[in-house]
Amino acid sequence: MAPTTRQEDSGSPSPPTLKTPGRGARRVRRAFQVVVAAVLLVLFLFPFYWVVITSLNHTNQVLQFPPSFLPHWVFQNYARAWSEAPWLRYFLNTIFIALVTTLLVLVTSILAGFAFGSLRFPGKNLIFAGFLSIMMVPYVVLIIPDYIVLKDLHWLNTYWAQIFPFAGSVFGIFLLRQFFLSLPLELWEAAQIDGASRFRFLRQVALPSARPALVTIGIYTFLGTWNSFLWPFIMTSSPSVQPIEVGLSTFLGTNGTDWTGLSAAVVFTTLPVMVLFLLLQREFMAGASAATGGVKG
Amino acid sequence: MERTVAGSVAQGARPPLKQVRRLSDGVRALLFLAPAVAFLLVFVYIPAGVSLGLGFFHYKLTGIDTTFAGLYNFKAALTYPIFWQAFRNTLYYAVLMIPTTLVGAVLIALLLYRDRRIFSMIRTVVLLPYITPVIATSIGWLWMFDPQYGILNAVLTALHLPVSQWLLSPQMAMPSVAFYSLWHGIGFDVVIVLSALAGVPRSVLEAAAIDGATGWQKFWKVTFPLLSPVIFFLAIVTTLATLQAFSQVYALSSGTGGPEFATMTILLLMYLTAFQYFHFSYAAAMAIILVVMILILTLVQGALSRRWVFYQ
Numbered sequence: 275m276a277p278t279t280r281q282e283d284s285g286s287p288s289p290p291t292l293k294t295p296g297r298g299a300r301r302v303r304r305a306f307q308v309v310v311a312a313v314l315l316v317l318f319l320f321p322f323y324w325v326v327i328t329s330l331n332h333t334n335q336v337l338q339f340p341p342s343f344l345p346h347w348v349f350q351n352y353a354r355a356w357s358e359a360p361w362l363r364y365f366l367n368t369i370f371i372a373l374v375t376t377l378l379v380l381v382t383s384i385l386a387g388f389a390f391g392s393l394r395f396p397g398k399n400l401i402f403a404g405f406l407s408i409m410m411v412p413y414v415v416l417i418i419p420d421y422i423v424l425k426d427l428h429w430l431n432t433y434w435a436q437i438f439p440f441a442g443s444v445f446g447i448f449l450l451r452q453f454f455l456s457l458p459l460e461l462w463e464a465a466q467i468d469g470a471s472r473f474r475f476l477r478q479v480a481l482p483s484a485r486p487a488l489v490t491i492g493i494y495t496f497l498g499t500w501n502s503f504l505w506p507f508i509m510t511s512s513p514s515v516q517p518i519e520v521g522l523s524t525f526l527g528t529n530g531t532d533w534t535g536l537s538a539a540v541v542f543t544t545l546p547v548m549v550l551f552l553l554l555q556r557e558f559m560a561g562a563s564a565a566t567g568g569v570k571g
Numbered sequence: 572m573e574r575t576v577a578g579s580v581a582q583g584a585r586p587p588l589k590q591v592r593r594l595s596d597g598v599r600a601l602l603f604l605a606p607a608v609a610f611l612l613v614f615v616y617i618p619a620g621v622s623l624g625l626g627f628f629h630y631k632l633t634g635i636d637t638t639f640a641g642l643y644n645f646k647a648a649l650t651y652p653i654f655w656q657a658f659r660n661t662l663y664y665a666v667l668m669i670p671t672t673l674v675g676a677v678l679i680a681l682l683l684y685r686d687r688r689i690f691s692m693i694r695t696v697v698l699l700p701y702i703t704p705v706i707a708t709s710i711g712w713l714w715m716f717d718p719q720y721g722i723l724n725a726v727l728t729a730l731h732l733p734v735s736q737w738l739l740s741p742q743m744a745m746p747s748v749a750f751y752s753l754w755h756g757i758g759f760d761v762v763i764v765l766s767a768l769a770g771v772p773r774s775v776l777e778a779a780a781i782d783g784a785t786g787w788q789k790f791w792k793v794t795f796p797l798l799s800p801v802i803f804f805l806a807i808v809t810t811l812a813t814l815q816a817f818s819q820v821y822a823l824s825s826g827t828g829g830p831e832f833a834t835m836t837i838l839l840l841m842y843l844t845a846f847q848y849f850h851f852s853y854a855a856a857m858a859i860i861l862v863v864m865i866l867i868l869t870l871v872q873g874a875l876s877r878r879w880v881f882y883q
């Protein structure tokens with residue numbers, strides 16, 4: 275029998291032993307489950323549906339009561355919203371920042387993860403503990419001093435201000451360290467016999483087998499960078515370097531009551547992330563389990 | 572000892588070579604660690620240290636004359652009524668968010684993980700808000716919350732229920748933000764709980780059933796203890812996230828923390844103080860107070876966890 279859930283208590287009066295619930299009880303439970311699933315489906319999807327519907331209606335159609343629940347295929351909203359802000363620029367900025375950040379995170383994490391996982395050096399555990407301690411630093415304390423650092427480097431309002439502060443990832447280092455720790459010694463011995471250096475071993479043997487971990491780190495970094503707001507919002511001021519979320523916030527500030535245009539902008543700025551997620555869903559879920567793998571104890 | 576790559580030198584057979592090896596391994600490690608260390612040093616370690624000191628000075632972005640201020644900035648914050656309002660709001664938001672997120676995630680996960688088809692579909696659906704950007708989805712909710720033309724009040728009107736001013740009402744503004752955040756963030760917690768549920772061994776539950784345990788007993792005596800480390804992890808993560816929530820508070824209150832400072836959080840106040848009014852040291856003091864708050868809440872949860880978290 276499947277493990278317990280709460281509806282066994284709320285569903286029907288349950289017999290003292292639950293080994294073989296009657297067919298009726300099972301059907302009630304099944305119906306209950308379908309209802310709950312349907313409610314959740316509506317709750318979580320309706321806001322998306324509503325924004326899409328709004329973006330495809332005339333303004334007077336969305337401001338009437340009762341509002342229109344069906345699209346009228348009005349595409350002017352998209353044309354208007356697109357023409358009112360440098361969206362292409364925002365898109366290209368976001369893609370560039372997200373790609374370079376992801377690449378840098380992968381490189382720094384691979385190297386540091388390999389050092390912690392496969393090399394022996396004095397003070398290794400102490401240094402690793404020092405790395406892990408960063409996870410305890412709430413990022414709010416970094417905003418002001420990092421702003422000062424970036425200002426002194428004359429990097430405010432550049433791409434670098436949005437890339438370099440995130441180029442070292444403790445999460446990435448941790449994940450790859452765990453992976454490299456689990457590599458069997460025989461692999462390295464065999465590589466040594468073939469005359470390979472540590473670096474070549476890393477490149478040709480360790481890395482290809484670390485692919486799942488690399489994909490996880492890549493997805494999380496890319497999506498995280500794409501969705502970030504506070505940091506670029508503070509560190510940049512001109513649209514020529516700003517990412518899409520900051521652009522959207524500016525657009526909200528200037529077109530605050532143009533709900534159809536705003537909805538259109540929300541749709542075309544969000545669609546790429548959604549498509550990416552739906553394509554990489556399986557890897558994303560695997561990453562979520564990996565991230566908590568150490569917690570289960 | 573387990574045979575791993577790291578252990579190879581320790582087990583190395585020839586002593587003279589070992590010396591050379593270890594040295595070069597150390598140098599090699601230095602080279603491998605250098606890039607990550609460089610970035611973390613410049614943007615995390617040093618700034619975190621600077622941040623601690625910044626609150627004790629009168630730092631000006633333009634001038635060099637940074638004078639020592641002692642506890643001046645902390646006193647100023649702690650005697651500023653708006654700061655206390657922000658402090659209460661931040662706690663209120665955490666109280667609204669943390670229990671609902673955890674209970675909600677466990678309930679959704681428990682209700683859905685039996686049926687494989689429903690399971691995978693719902694998992695995608697609850698995660699969809701989580702992966703979409705906060706500003707974008709906040710705009711959608713801003714529109715739904717609109718008191719005059721929003722869909723929420725339209726539905727309430729159609730059902731002959733009382734309408735609300737939502738984000739424009741001082742009483743409802745923070746709960747509305749929390750409602751949005753729950754919708755946006757709970758998917759992550761659901762996925763984590765689901766993956767933990769998959770690790771609960773069936774045999775244990777079956778044994779409990781044979782012993783005559785009811786569903787309620789099986790949950791509290793078997794499933795919950797096995798889930799508890801993951802729930803504790805989520806409690807800490809949610810605490811950190813809610814106390815540092817910014818984007819949704821900013822977008823849903825149009826950057827003001829209103830109405831009547833009802834959604835002013837410490838982080839939003841810190842942002843406005845530093846980047847609208849350029850009182851950097853004052854804002855840094857606020858940040859330190861927020862960090863102390865985070866630290867205390869985390870430690871309290873850690874202490875409480877000994878009573879309910881079960882490690883295998």
